[in-house]
Amino acid sequence: NADMALYEAKDSGRGRSMSFSDRMRIAVETKRLLADALLGGLERDEFYCVYQPQFEAGSLRLSGLEALVRWQRPDGTVAPPSVFLEMAEELGVVERLDQRVLEQVMSDQARWSTLGLAAPRVAVNVSARRLADPQLPQRLQQLGIRPGQLSFELLETVFLDTHNPVIAANIAAIRSMGIEIEIDDFGTGHASIVGMLQLQPSRLKIDQQIVGPLTKGEKQGTLVRSIIDIGRMHGIDVIAEGVETADHVRLLTAMGCNYLQGYGLGVPMPEAELRDRLRSGDWSTPAGTGTGC
Ligand code: C2E
Ligand code: MG
Ligand code: MG
Ligand code: MG
Secondary structure, eight states, X not given: OHHHHHHHHHHTTTTSOOOHHHHHHHHXXXXXXXXXXHHHHHHTTOEEEEXXXXXXXXXOOEEEEEEEEEEEOTTSOEEOHHHHHHHHHHTTOHHHHHHHHHHHHXXXXXXXXXXXXXXXXXXXXXXXXXXXXXXXXXXXXXXXXOTTSEEEEEEGGGGGGTTSHHHHHXXXXXXXXXXXXXXXXXXXSOOOHHHHHHTOOSEXXXXXXXXXXXXXXXXXXXXXXXXXXXXXXXXXEEEESOOOSHHHHHHHHHHTOOEEOSTTTOOOBOHHHHHHHHHHOOOOOOTTOOSOO
């Protein structure tokens, strides 16, 4: 049993001094078990997505949803991307996770519309590998995406590679299908602003590492303010991630940030819960509930 072996491999490292080669052997073995479990999980369809709400600053009206991938293990536990995303990249299967999430989003959207639930646009994360996949336009065309239904969150680092003809063609195809483009984790990469602007994104997402310290002082606010200014000057909306406190909400709103996303306003949740909240319009987080996994 792979799960048990994984557990034992980890546990055997505790409280004992081990030689370097023992530790190496265990690290290699643990990695192999994770790889096997992940590939098996893809075969068994154990990956799905949760949804985190996004709000318009000021009115705090629901403005969007972000789909975030999760892994439901055979033992019932749910793993977040930090456990498996790197391995999925390494194994070259991350684009299969992305495709799985996109298919779920589209079938959930069809269900919401059947139920008469008004849901906003859904943002999905697109890995660098998927964005560089020559088959991407074809895969997307098969899904029958309606304009305005989706946006794709691309990492800032992707834009270091816009001279890649496949990526350029894929971005053109994405746009022609009426899918909006957002720059995720903005402010943490090293892409040029000029390169970023060429992509005409609809939104910049300020990374939570930049938003988090905002309330700690004047200096921390400078970066957020300059990102909002860049957005305003170029007609690009700005959304802050990692909005955790009432102070974050107040400061970001005063600075002119357009949209807010974070545990302080709404945590990621499974589709069944989202459906209830779309119905009730209540996004408040009951004390003691989790963060979507
Ligand atoms: P991201 O796209 O920047 O997503 C935001 C992450 O911050 C999510 O973590 C979310 O749960 C978390 N978060 C939301 N509000 C707060 C907050 O107030 N404070 C803090 N500290 N964190 C908050 P999650 O779900 O663990 O996802 C981590 C990363 O994994 C994502 O970062 C994204 O880069 C990647 N990812 C998630 N889903 C997918 C997917 O379907 N495909 C691909 N390729 N990557 C994905
Ligand atoms: Mg994202
Ligand atoms: Mg982000
Ligand atoms: Mg991130």
